[in-house]
């Protein structure tokens with residue numbers, strides 16, 4: 001075991017995507033475990049948009065802010081190298097809340113940690129289709145927004161992991177699916193590779209006009225990953241009794257203050273809309289059940305995913321900024337080492 005444990009520490013609150021000005025890579029020793037803890041050698045770090053929110057000092061978010069001077073917390077996939085927890089053994093493959101570091105100290109009785117099988121064909125999918133993003137997409141589409149076959153379904157951040165899965169799940173469920181994303185190439189990917197019916201490039205098109213053209217009967221379900229102007233454009237084009245699922249509001253995350261809106265709030269009354277928010281830790285316990293339901297689609301090639309993999313812990317910040325500046329497709333990961341049973 002290497003005796004140095006490098007860790008990304010939140011030294012200052014970031015402004016925008018200036019992560020290099022806010023986070024520092026500190027050298028430490030591999031921690032000693034307390035009773036109930038598990039030491040995981042991180043193989044993959046999951047880069048999640050929501051992590052940016054914890055870097056802000058907001059007290060009214062769904063998780064408390066990361067205290068200055070502490071490690072950045074995130075979902076990791078890795079192997080157990082030491083355990084003082086009865087349910088985890090050396091060599092186990094685990095997905096858990098850990099740290100952006102070489103090793104994670106996990107506390108399974110306090111925060112999410114789960115032992116996994118080594119049998120999945122592509123272990124990266126434990127952080128994509130068969131992980132919190134997949135569960136959020138599945139339950140967001142089929143339960144929270146009550147999406148029905150035949151619905152016109154629109155999703156934003158459609159070339160990112162959660163949006164790409166939500167659109168593919170809606171498609172499998174018999175919907176007409178329109179995705180909103182940030183370039184012509186990404187539009188081509190979601191239509192040609194993922195099977196969406198249509199795509200809108202929010203950087204070069206008027207989103208409201210494009211939605212009106214592509215959804216002439218109105219949008220039955222809008223799965224929002226973005227907020228801001230795109231949420232307003234969708235609100236203006238909803239069908240009567242439509243549903244809006246608030247999965248994420250990424251335009252807010254790197255702002256010092258949340259941006260105001262939606263300005264089309266009155267459409268909730270005019271169109272008798274239902275708005276619903278959902279948050280994956282509320283349903284982590286349902287993950288195995290959702291995985292079983294998605295497996296046939298995955299095995300039939302109906303749930304596809306690209307991976308944007310960056311090698312090396314030291315390159316984490318550049319990789320993370322790509323979530324906010326439209327510089328990647330699919331699921332973002334940092335790879336620290338190869339996973340081997």
Ligand SMILES: NC(=O)c1ccc[n+]([C@@H]2O[C@H](COP(=O)([O-])OP(=O)(O)OC[C@H]3O[C@@H](n4cnc5c(N)ncnc54)[C@H](OP(=O)(O)O)[C@@H]3O)[C@@H](O)[C@H]2O)c1
Pocket residue numbers: 047048049050132133136157158159160161162163180181182183186202225226230246247248249250251278279280281322323324325326327328329330331332
């Ligand atoms: N509720 C939950 O439990 C839950 C769970 C997972 C994720 N989420 C939410 O889902 C959303 C996506 O997160 P993710 O982790 O899956 O990351 P992701 O979608 O893989 O990456 C973020 C995507 O957001 C898009 N984006 C960034 N800034 C934007 C802007 N200003 N306007 C429009 N699009 C923008 C980018 O796509 P383009 O290239 O198209 O610009 C980027 O690909 C986030 O809002 C996140 O909070 C929520």
